[in-house]
Amino acid sequence: MESLLNFDDVGVKIVGIVGPAGIGKSTIARALCSGLSNRFHQRTCFMDNLMENCKIGLSEYSLKLHLQEQLLSKVLNLNGIRISHLRVIQERLHDKKILIILDDVESLVQLEALANISWFGPGTRVIVTTENKEILQQHGINDIYQVGFPSKSEALTIFCLSAFRQTSPPDGFIKLTCEVVKICGNLPLGLHVLGSSLRGKSQADWIDELPRLKICLDGRIESVLKMGYESLHEKDQVLFLLIGVFLNYAHVDHVTSMLAKTNLDVSLGLKNLAKKYLIQRESSIVVMHHLLQVMATQVISKQERSKRQILVDANEIRYVLEMAEGNGTIIGLSFDVAEINELRISATAFERMCNLAFLKLYNGIHAEKAQLHIPDEMEFPRRLKLLHWEAYPKKSLPLGLCLDNIVKFNMAYSKLEKLWEGTLPLANLKEMNLAVSTHLKELPDLSKATNLENLNLSGCTALVKISSSIVNLHKLSELGMSTCQSLEVIPTLINLASLERIWMFQSSRLRVFPDIPTNVKEIEIYDTGVEELPASLMHCTRLTTLDICSNRNFKTFSTHLPTCISRLSLSNSGIEKITACIKGLPNLQSLVLTGCKKLKSLPELPGSLELLSAEDCESLERVSNPLNTPNAVLTFTNCIKLGAQARRAIIKGSFVRGWALLPGGEIPAKFDHQVRGNSLTIPHSTSNRFKVCVVISPNHQYVKFMELELLCRCKVIGNSVNSTDMKFNLFRVSEYRTKHLLIFHSSLTFIDASEVSRKIVLEFTSKNHVLDIIECGVQILTDESDGSNNESDEASDKESDCESGEASSNKEDDEESYKSQSREASEEKDEGISDDGNHESLSRKRKRITSAPIAVAFSFVVVDATPPPTYGFHMRIDEDEPSNGFHMRIDEEDDDSFANETSESEFGEASDKEDNEEGEEFESLFEDRDEDNAHDGDYGSISSKFLHM
Incomplete structure (x- = not known):
């Protein structure tokens, strides 16, 4: 501002x-x-x-x-x-x-x-x-x-300040707080008003209030939100109500299709609603805030009964359906089945509702108690555009159902065994959701659903095969087949020219994956019996994401991968070898190999890589040397069989923007400034580039999934300079079985190399004291040291290669020779292996610990200034956005701020609470996964200077 x-x-x-x-x-x-x-x-x-x-x-x-x-x-x-x-x-x-x-x-x-x-x-x-x-x-x-919505952590703080006059909830209120914040949807007005209304009330009072808060607006909130609605043209008001009740999170094209042939100007109306922030358009999806949805239902409830076009009151709708008292004014019905104990729908219930276009029956928390009696024959209105009926209770649909104009067909959680006989004219159908219809045995002929874009069959556990009629669905863009446990055969998909996304989870009987079209962008195959991918994959010139996770039968790629792939995940699969062709993927940014327990080696990787996650690859022994991944974050957590050559390749890596984590108990010898413990003093040299190595190990205070932060204070002692605090955040990793080495590069570009008589003191600590800092070391980097190190490493690697070649007279001797060399080399200090025992024994003795993000922070203080100023220097690397690299922010702050920051307990941590699960849920809300919601202006103003490492 x-x-x-x-x-x-x-x-x-x-x-x-x-x-x-x-x-x-x-x-x-x-x-x-x-x-x-x-x-x-x-x-x-x-x-x-x-x-x-x-x-x-x-x-x-x-x-x-x-x-x-x-x-x-x-x-x-x-x-x-x-x-x-x-x-x-x-x-x-x-x-x-x-x-x-x-x-x-x-x-x-x-x-x-x-x-x-x-x-x-x-x-x-x-x-x-x-x-x-x-x-x-x-x-x-x-x-x-x-002004954008606050982040999740900011929303929690706003609410807690209003409800408890403190920044975090007291014991026993964590889950309740999370529920109310979710209802508010991070809207500051709602957070403040609801927080104030609940202040001082008991847990029992909160529990009693929650159901009402979900469906009713506080008068102060309603009066503010309603102003925007009342300023709309009458037609736009109708559009607002229809979106709030029926069309939230619908695709813009689907909204247009469902409101075609009405007197509403949909295109202009959507623009008008967006201008007044009554809706948002996110990637062609119409989104309305939850509190505005609640307001929409309240507006409808206050209208004159005879003039209502939309019915939302469950008791009123029950009367209309049982007594067939509908009329031509009604265009939509929406109600929660859980609000009705019993409903006997009349066979003529819809006869008088000739303009009914939207029918939505959804399930609340007690819907299983409701008894619905549906006649076998029932005339449905021909203008029906939306049929959304969750948990439909019968085995078949009633005779007389007309779907000629249907755009969205949602029968999720139904007990349907079969939909209909023959082929229906479904030219307007764009979305079909049959998810978790666990009794559904077969799909009908969909050959005339020529405009179908989204088909979701996830959770149809009785479905054995998919009708070959889907080969005619040329506009199908998304196909979901998760948890289809009985599915054995999928027809070829190669003719589906519009198909962009395929997801399939837990289909263990499926062995052969079908041929796929060239336009596919995302393929997610989790926990299936698939053994290999089709040859057509190499022709998918738009494929960016390929996730083949937890497929134990998948061992290797039998085809080349398309060069457009940016994310490749093979975690927990049975893959034994990564083919050398991976080097030829110039756009690959993320390679996830977590839990690939049979993987023994890594080939040369592309220089574009920003994340390599090889956690728990317990058989991994060899990596390419050199790695050639200067911008990547490399995690080799619990890769306890890494050989000497692999360790050298990782340690000597040039981490321009990344860092590396690998098992190890001692600082390698090339870090010529090192000390046992957490504090290290190094002389200032003409070079301001250095590499840092820290030996870390979580201690008994560590709680599963807790965020780990490694902090470092660095004091530059000498002439007055620009000083700074630095902080690294490392993303969550799997459990630690032994000590690990954290290695990164730094470049202190703000220090004037011409000045003399200066030393640098580094002090490492752990936030919340959950990490033990065993050793720390620094290697000052110069052009000469870079060259000598590379020559030494190359010579060592050549010698190792030579020895391996001489020993490989036959395949068995070669493998045994390599293992022997790895075991011998792993004991050398130059590779950072501890002398106090091997990793196998340590992993059996140590308690298994699951880790979370680690952060490193440096602070530099000008000692001969009076008083010595301290400047904040913060860095962060996120798992979801490794491309961000390390970024520094310099802030002047009090010298005590570092100590205060490191001593503060993690907001939301529940390790000292009786209910750890509750604490974990609260803590997870501080992980802002969707940066798209970040607002342009923060709530605080910080004067910052950015440097780049």
Whole structure:
């Protein structure tokens, strides 16, 4: 915000703040008004309730006069000012520097009346908050601050401050807190209002309140959210209600198809709703916030019964269906079956509802208690576009079901054994969901569903084969077949030109994977009997993700992989060998081999790689030398059979942006500055590049899945320099069976190499003290040392290769010779293996521990400055985004902040609580997996300088 306001500019500036209702725009504006008032010598004006001013029934000119009178009265601190024309405001304020806040602006007329830059004196700043970005652009306001939803951790903090007046929930309230935050959907208004309403109440009170909170809005929340709805055109209001009740998370094209031939202008209406932040469009998906959905049902409930187009009250719908009391006004029914104990649907229930297009019956938490009686023959309305009936209780659909106009057919969790006989005209069908229909034995003929895009058969455990009619579904883009435990045969898919995603889990009887079309982008095959992939795979020129996880019969690739692959996961598979062709994948960024227990070697990998996860590859002995992966994070956790050559290749790696983790109990000899313990002093040299190695081991305080952080304080002792704190975050790894080496490069580019008489002190600690720091070492890097190390390593590798070649007179001798050399070399200190025992015995003796992200932080302090300043230097590497690399942020902070930070307990950690499971659930909410929701402006302002390692 400060950069947008740009106080160095002496001219007049107007800045907009936009975002959905309840996001905190007004809160930000009030904070700015308070914080900036001194800059304007207390001459500030906060104009709120502007939306209400549009409803007072004045003409446009009279409204502008009225608004300008209000502005003048507040700026000049004079009550009851009256003006006769619109030039007065310029005459009175042209020489005055003012801060003006226009809160909740709804129309362009308001901006024309109050925000003309020619009316005010130099240095004036006008801040406008609105839910409609378009009116800012129409008024020529281009400096716009977008307020996004807070992160999960920020949302928890906001709620806890309102509910408990502290940043975390007390014991016993963790799960309840998580549920309420989920209901609020991270909306600050909801978090604050619901938090305040629950403050001081007991656990029992919270439990009683939760059901009501899920379906009813607090009056304060409703009054704010409803303003946007009431400002809509009547047709757009209907569209809003239909999305809120039936079409949330639907594809834009599906929404358009379902509302075709109505009097709604769907395309324009969606744009209008998006402008007012009543919906969002995420990758062509229409998304409405949960609280807005609740508001939609409340709006419907308050309408006159005779005029309701949509019915949502379960008891009202029961009466209509049992007594056949529907009418032509009704276009949609939606209710929770759990709210009805028994329902006997009349055979003529839908006869009078000739315009019914949306039918949705869904299951609540007690739906199994509801008894539904459905007649064998029942006439369905021909205009039906959506049939969403969860847990349909009968073996077959009623006779008389007309699906000619159906767009979305959702019968998930049904007891259907068969859908229909013969071939139905399904030209409008785009989505078909039969998930977890565990009694379904066969699919009907779908050859006429020529526009079907999404077919979900996941959980159809009785399904033995899939009809060959799917070969005609040329528009099918997603095919889900997870947990089809009886599935043995899938027809060829090669003619499905639009197919982009295939996912299949837990289909153990499936041995042969069918041929696939060239346009497939994602293939996910988990826990199946598939032994190899089809030859057609190599022609998939758009394939980016290939996950073949937990397929124990899958041993190797019998075909070349397409060069477009960016993510390849073979974790927990039976693969024994990675073919050398993997080097020829120039776009490969992530290679996941976790738990490949039969894998013995790794070939040369592409330089594009950013993540290699080889955790628990307990047979892995050899890796390519050199690795040639300067930007990659390499995790070899629990790879206890790594040979001497492999260890050398990993340790000598050039980690421009990454790091490496591998088993080891001692610092290799090439780290010529090393010490037992967690503190190390090294002299300053002409080179500011160095490599760091730390021996770590989780201790008894470690709790499964706890986030691990390794912190390092570094003090530069000598002449005054720019000092910094550094922090590395390592993503979660599997359980540790022994000690491990963490290795990374660093480049202290801010140190002036010409200065002398300086030393650097490194102190390693563990956040929450869950890691023991056994040893630490540093190798100062120079051009000469790089060359000598490479020559030494190459000579050693050649010697090792030579010895291996001489010993390989036959296959058995060669393998035995290699194992012998690996065992001997693994005891050498140069490879970092501890002398106090081998890994096998350690792994049996140690308690198995599962790890989580580790972080390293450095801080540098100028010692001869008075007082010595400390600067924050933070780094992070995420598992999901390894390409981010290491990024440094320099912040000046108190010298005690590092100690305070390292001593703080992890927010949400439940190791000291009675219920560990509850704590883990709470802690997991701090893992922000979806960066797309990050807002442009944080809640705090930090002055930062970025460097790159």
